Amino acid sequence: MCGIVGYIGNKKATDVLVDGLSKLEYRGYDSAGVAVFDEEEIKVRKYKGRMAVLEEHLKEEDLKGTIGIGHTRWATHGEPSDRNSHPHTNVSGSIALIHNGIIENYMKLKEWLIETNGDHFKSETDSEVIAHLIDYYYKGDLLDAVYKAIEKMEGAYAIGVICKDEPDKIVAVRKDSPLIVGLGENENFIASDIPALLKYTRDMYLIENDEVVLLTKEGVIIFNELRQEVKRDVFKVTWNAEAAEKEGYEHFMMKEINEQPKGIHDTLHRRLDKDDHIVLDGIQLTKEDLDKINKVYIVACGTAYNAGLVGKYAIEKFAKIPVDVEVASEFRYKEPFIDDKTLFIAVSQSGETLDTLAALREAKRKGARVLSVVNVVGSSVSRESDDVFYTWAGPEIAVASTKAYTTQLVSMYLIALHMATTKGSLEEAEYKKIITELKSMPDKVQKILDDTKNIQQIADENFNHENAFYIGRGIDVNVAYEGSLKLKEISYIHSEAIAAGELKHGTIALIEEGRMVVALATQDRLYQKMLSNIQEVRARGAYVIAVAKEGNKEIEKVADKVIYIPDTMDELTPILSVVPLQIFSYYIAVARGCDVDKPKNLAKSVTVE
Numbered sequence: 001m002c003g004i005v006g007y008i009g010n011k012k013a014t015d016v017l018v019d020g021l022s023k024l025e026y027r028g029y030d031s032a033g034v035a036v037f038d039e040e041e042i043k044v045r046k047y048k049g050r051m052a053v054l055e056e057h058l059k060e061e062d063l064k065g066t067i068g069i070g071h072t073r074w075a076t077h078g079e080p081s082d083r084n085s086h087p088h089t090n091v092s093g094s095i096a097l098i099h100n101g102i103i104e105n106y107m108k109l110k111e112w113l114i115e116t117n118g119d120h121f122k123s124e125t126d127s128e129v130i131a132h133l134i135d136y137y138y139k140g141d142l143l144d145a146v147y148k149a150i151e152k153m154e155g156a157y158a159i160g161v162i163c164k165d166e167p168d169k170i171v172a173v174r175k176d177s178p179l180i181v182g183l184g185e186n187e188n189f190i191a192s193d194i195p196a197l198l199k200y201t202r203d204m205y206l207i208e209n210d211e212v213v214l215l216t217k218e219g220v221i222i223f224n225e226l227r228q229e230v231k232r233d234v235f236k237v238t239w240n241a242e243a244a245e246k247e248g249y250e251h252f253m254m255k256e257i258n259e260q261p262k263g264i265h266d267t268l269h270r271r272l273d274k275d276d277h278i279v280l281d282g283i284q285l286t287k288e289d290l291d292k293i294n295k296v297y298i299v300a301c302g303t304a305y306n307a308g309l310v311g312k313y314a315i316e317k318f319a320k321i322p323v324d325v326e327v328a329s330e331f332r333y334k335e336p337f338i339d340d341k342t343l344f345i346a347v348s349q350s351g352e353t354l355d356t357l358a359a360l361r362e363a364k365r366k367g368a369r370v371l372s373v374v375n376v377v378g379s380s381v382s383r384e385s386d387d388v389f390y391t392w393a394g395p396e397i398a399v400a401s402t403k404a405y406t407t408q409l410v411s412m413y414l415i416a417l418h419m420a421t422t423k424g425s426l427e428e429a430e431y432k433k434i435i436t437e438l439k440s441m442p443d444k445v446q447k448i449l450d451d452t453k454n455i456q457q458i459a460d461e462n463f464n465h466e467n468a469f470y471i472g473r474g475i476d477v478n479v480a481y482e483g484s485l486k487l488k489e490i491s492y493i494h495s496e497a498i499a500a501g502e503l504k505h506g507t508i509a510l511i512e513e514g515r516m517v518v519a520l521a522t523q524d525r526l527y528q529k530m531l532s533n534i535q536e537v538r539a540r541g542a543y544v545i546a547v548a549k550e551g552n553k554e555i556e557k558v559a560d561k562v563i564y565i566p567d568t569m570d571e572l573t574p575i576l577s578v579v580p581l582q583i584f585s586y587y588i589a590v591a592r593g594c595d596v597d598k599p600k601n602l603a604k605s606v607t608v609e
Contacts, residue, residue: 002086002100003029003072004179005196006160006170009187009217014063016189017070020196022051025598029072030080034058035087035096037167038065042096046071046085067167069160069190071098077106078124088128090135091119094164095142097134099127100192101156101177109133109152126155134161143214146171147227150212156354160190170215174207178352178380181205181213181220183234188215194237195395202237206378235378251596253398253490257582258449260403261442264575266392267407268438271414276435278418283371283387290423293343296323297368299331299359300347303401303485304373304408308347309478310574311412317571318426318434319419328355332362340367345415348372349396349404351379360384373411375404389415398597400490402582405482406445409575413438437568441575444566448579455580458545458561459587463491465516469507470497471537472520473530479574480520483581490599491589500533513541518581521548521555522565522573534558545584547577 003024007016017034032054033046043063047053051072071086078084087096103109106126113119119132130149137148142163150157156176162169172179172190182189182197182204189197190213194204207213210225222230249255273279296315298308305327312323326336328346338344344363348356351374360381364370372385375393382388391407417434420426468487470480477499484497498507500519511517517537521530527548534544535558546559549567556562563584565576589596 002074003192003196004070004098004100004158004160004190005192006069006098006162006172006190006215007187008067008168008170008215009184010066011187012063013065013068014058016200017068018051018055018058019199020189020191021070021072023195023198024072024191024193025051029074031073031075031082031085032071033073033085033087034068034070035089035098035162036063036065036068037162037164038063040164042089042093042162042164044087044089044093044096046082046087048080048082048085067162067170069096069098069162069170076102077126084123084125086127088123088125088131090131092135095131095135095138096162097127097131098160099130100158101175102126103129103153103157104155105153106155130157130159131161138163140165142166142169142171143212146173146212150175158192168216172207172213172215174211174213175209176354176357178350179207179213181207181215181222183220186217188217188220190215195397198237204235204237205232206235206383208383209380251398251586251590253400253402253586253596256396256398256403257579257586259394260406260579261446261449263391263393263403263407264410264445265442267410268414268441270392272435276432278414278421280387280389280418283389285387285418285422287422287424289369290319290321290419292341293321293369294341295337296321296343296345297331297336297338297363298323298325298345298347299328299356299363300325301328301353301355303405303482304347304349304353304356306478306482306485307405307408307412308345309481310409310475311345311347311416313475313478314413314416314571315419318416319423320425321419326359328353328359331355331359336363338363338366338368340369342366342368344368344370346370346372346381346385347374347408347412348379348381349375349393349401349408351376351381353381357381357384371415373408373415375407399599400486400585400596402486405578406575410438410441413572434569434571437572440568441572444568444576445579447566448576448583452583455563455583456587458563459584460591462516462543462545463588463591466493467510468493468495468516468518469511469537469542470495470518470520471500471503471533472497473500473526473533474523475570475574476520476523476526476530476577479577479581480518482578483518483520483585486582486585487588490585490596491592491594492600493588500530503533503536508536508540511537511540511542515542517542517544518584519544519546519559520577521546521552522577523570524549525570527552531555531558547580549573
């Protein structure tokens with residue numbers, strides 16, 4: 001959600017802060033601000049709106065300070081406004097703070113501070129309470145005051161604090177929200193995510209939960225919750241900053257859609273040896289381990305959840321192990337049957353999704369073995385898992401996930417196939433057939449990407465719809481969920497996905513003249529049944545856009561428009577069928593004039609519950 005950046009060194013702080021925050025715009029935000037120690041005081045400048053608004057105001061005033069903190073806010077407590085924007089200060093303005101997360105007991109703390117200290121609050125936010133709380137405990141030692149404040153705080157937070165009376169330091173804390181530290185020559189940094197700092201350094205510390213960091217120009221000290229110094233290896237970032245640039249594409253989303261062949265290839269081939277056997281590196285899932293497992297949970301949110309639905313299909317079909325797929329935000333409020341015979345698979349692009357992290361911790365507490373599928377090396381989910389399967393999608397900047405989804409699919413197939421071959425539940429000939437077909441996927445996805453004119457034309461003819469339905473049978477319905485999600489999140493069209501066989505059990509009442517229906521018909525054994533379902537909605541006036549395999553021309557008789565994907569085995573169609581749905585949603589959103597990369601109210605990394 002929110003993005004945070006902090007700097008201490010010899011450079012002009014506002015330049016570093018603005019540049020870093022601009023690299024975090026993908027996280028989603030509705031306001032931006034900075035606090036800089038300049039000419040013996042902390043000067044706060046913060047405004048509702050995009051980064052451009054903040055930059056325009058900063059041009060009018062030359063803040064020369066070399067220590068500062070910056071923030072892009074996604075509203076949780078209080079409407080988007082100048083006064084609710086970060087940074088926040090104490091009453092006198094001597095302490096300034098940025099915060100990513102939610103303080104769950106902020107009302108209790110606020111009432112206590114008003115009653116005990118007579119504090120006056122300027123905003124509606126939970127974050128302002130932290131600045132007042134630190135001020136309450138401040139007796140000349142900022143680090144000590146921060147420690148005392150966080151003892152009283154409940155919730156999730158990554159915070160950065162500066163103080164007028166100690167202008168040579170930044171104090172930062174991490175609890176359940178992402179925080180990294182960048183290391184430079186006579187300068188140091190904090191941020192929510194690596195792209196914010198790549199212009200300045202590739203040497204990072206990945207901060208763990210409940211750690212407090214003291215930054216000066218000269219160095220960085222990490223402390224644990226007992227105020228003991230912690231030694232930490234430097235994490236060296238190996239990918240290039242250029243990977244996060246648009247490279248000539250109008251939007252990051254289209255760039256990332258076109259990067260899917262490479263992501264699929266890299267995710268697959270990094271896990272295959274020269275004989276096409278799956279190699280899981282440090283992941284040890286032996287036959288004895290798998291014989292012990294009697295239940296698999298796949299837990300995720302949003303697009304990752306949709307990938308998990310395909311993962312369930314693959315694991316149950318190939319490995320013959322029962323799988324439940326759960327929405328992470330609901331998982332820990334149920335009473336899941338978890339013990340040491342459970343394999344818990346967490347799926348997360350960022351590896352920082354708070355709901356998924358909380359579910360993971362609950363599963364570990366109950367004795368489950370945790371395997372995570374993540375895209376970000378060193379992320380919280382990866383660090384807290386027993387085993388990690390990294391996708392190789394590369395940096396994904398657009399809020400709407402595309403290449404992360406397809407690489408997650410490949411990862412789930414590989415995990416399922418490894419389980420199956422280890423258990424002996426899949427014949428060698430069938431395994432080789434599937435692997436051969438998986439290896440053809442990059443070229444087949446590229447074939448779709450090389451000719452998108454038909455998809456763009458269909459989108460241009462249908463962007464004015466305000467409601468849509470996605471239907472499919474078998475594994476197609478799982479892809480329908482993802483296609484529907486893509487449409488609604490970037491074009492703001494109301495969209496619903498449903499198993500086609502369920503239409504007559506209620507939903508078909510909503511099918512009327514001109515209603516847009518996207519029908520997936522890629523499963524050979526269910527193809528004729530899908531044709532019947534398409535005829536059902538057409539008979540009620542629906543406008544049907546179908547997705548089918550090349551060669552299945554019969555569908556043209558019942559659909560208004562058809563998008564073809566290359567032929568493949570039924571089990572692997574999701575890797576292909578989702579791509580035209582991504583492209584369709586993209587062109588619909590462009591035609592509607594939407595902010596494709598940063599849709600309203602959404603964020604790339606959801607770090608609040």
